[in-house]
Amino acid sequence: MKKRTTIFLQDKTFLSASLLVAAAALAAVTPPAHGAKPQHVQQDDDLADSEYAHGRILVEPREGVSEAGFDEAIRPHKGKRRKMGQSNIHMIDLPPGSEKAALAKLRKDPQFKYVELDRRVKLSATTNDPYLGSEWHIGKIGAPAAWDLAQGAGVTIAILDSGIYSAHPDLAPRLVAGWNVDGNNADTSDVCGHGTAVAGVAAAAMDNGAGVAGVAGNAKIMPVRIAFKDASGSCYAYYSTMASGVTYAADHGARVVNLSYDSAPASAAVQSAANYLKSKGGLLFVAAGNNNRDEGYAPTSSMIAVSATDSADARSSFSSYGSFVSLSAPGSYIYTTNMSGGYSAWNGTSFASPVAAGVAALMMSANPALDGAKIESLLYSTAVDLGTPGRDIYFGNGRVNAAAAVAAARNASATVSKDTSAPTVAIASPSASSSVTGTVSVGVNAADNVGVARVDLKVNNTVVASDSSAPYAFSWDSKGVANGMAALVAVAYDAAGNVASSTPVSVNVANSTTVVSADTQAPTVKITNPVSGRVSGNVNVKVSAADNSGAAGIALALYIDGQLKATGSGSSLSYAWKTGGLSAGQHTLQSIATDKAGNRSSSSVQVTK
Structure with a gap:
């Protein structure tokens, strides 16, 4: 039997001499040149069938996308969505084998921040x-x-x-x-x-x-x-x-x-x-x-x-x-x-x-x-x-x-010095005086010396959506306002509470109008975030609504533990809820939607801190 040689190190650890030699040889490997062009990022379309999950993909809708708009986008692919906790990430269940086809279609849909295969790692x-x-x-x-x-x-x-x-x-x-x-x-x-x-x-x-x-x-x-x-x-x-x-x-x-x-x-x-x-x-x-x-x-x-x-x-x-x-x-x-x-x-x-x-x-x-x-x-x-x-x-x-x-x-x-510098923020799209219809993609550029905490999109002074991570991208249902000029403003906040507003961008809303008979149908309303479960820190509360007479006539209200926290109009409402000072235990969020005819509906969610 070959004798094992060991080396006694100062920290009293014994190592095989042959292994030490091998380790030294490995450490001497010279890495590629600093400027070498990497060639190793594999695109979704190139993945072999064994490298990703069949029957599902991952997506994140832009802030402001309605429940109805989300469902409509995935319906042709026979998709069913599942939300990940209190985040905005969704898994879409699909018929096995249809993942790449759905990926190609949904990546062209401006309602989504990203769409990707569920890669195996x-x-x-x-x-x-x-x-x-x-x-x-x-x-x-x-x-x-x-x-x-x-x-x-x-x-x-x-x-x-x-x-x-x-x-x-x-x-x-x-x-x-x-x-x-x-x-x-x-x-x-x-x-x-x-x-x-x-x-x-x-x-x-x-x-x-x-x-x-x-x-x-x-x-x-x-x-x-x-x-x-x-x-x-x-x-x-x-x-x-x-x-x-x-x-x-x-x-x-x-x-x-x-x-x-x-x-x-x-x-x-x-x-x-x-x-x-x-x-x-x-x-x-x-x-x-x-x-x-x-x-x-x-x-x-x-x-x-x-x-x-x-x-x-x-x-x-x-x-x-x-x-x-x-x-x-x-x-x-x-x-x-x-x-x-x-x-x-x-x-x-x-x-x-x-x-x-x-x-x-x-x-x-x-x-x-x-x-x-x-x-x-x-x-x-x-x-x-x-x-x-x-x-x-x-x-x-x-x-x-x-x-x-x-x-x-x-x-x-x-x-640590107090941060007194406000963020910079500007609406990148759509352009001023352009005409818009239906669902409108709104892009915002925002930056800060420390970091942007969130960006709100306001339409005619009403917050319609909030985004807490770059790139700041929104999907605005223009049917939530009357035809004519509408003013878009982005408001950026940093962690220290400094606030900055963009220069307003006015666009011409030009949706087709239809004659509606007497309305006796109540709107639908849902709190899409948070879902029932545990909450902590800052929570982006989101409300989504729809009505048979159109979103323009919907009035929205959000209550937390019975206290009115936010109001708005149209198909969505966002509210930045700071839960840090709340008592431990259960808390109730309620949203109420009222249409022009006075029909009303509500929904509620219970969460635990």
């Missing part, structure tokens, strides 16, 4: 080896110094993955209730082992005298199962389960969400869910991928994409890269919890992502008053700059530095 991990690794990453990022200031208490990290082995002694004390969005049940047991390993990196219990310590070892862990195991034993998720998992976590109080699966930055639905999480003060961390290439994804501010580094602060040989990378973190030979109740080492950006997520949880624990935007900004400004000076495609803003980030977060309140 692999996890971002490479082969694990129980003889490799130690918690070298804890010292590398300065976690012990950070722990002197904060250990994650009071923060919940949602792990969107294959589930978690709940009996693991290093995880059981940290777990809170979660959900299985793949199976639509409460079974969050681990089907692959990947989720258990990721959870341990982020928040394995600390100071318990055994095992390993997560980066934020006193944070809570919310298991959200988004994955399934196929016949070959491989674990996969879909864009739909990823987006649904993010919205579930946001709706149930998680401020940090980790998603260690490939291709998340390429999905418009996942980006939308990430923006929804950000609107509630949370942050989504995603793995950059393990393909050792420029993935070609467009940069996005909706999520934090993390590439992997090794113990020498070099890019891990397997780590993907590109202009979409926001941050880097240790991802080679990360020792963590496993599904057998023990411990083993893993490689992958799957494990770099929860390292960064754990640091964010430490920062939030150190200073709970900081919003997600400030946490993100401090993560970047305190990172250790690697590679080309400044942000680059391999390390993003640098390798995460827990000690510096937590210290900066703790002291941030003394250095």
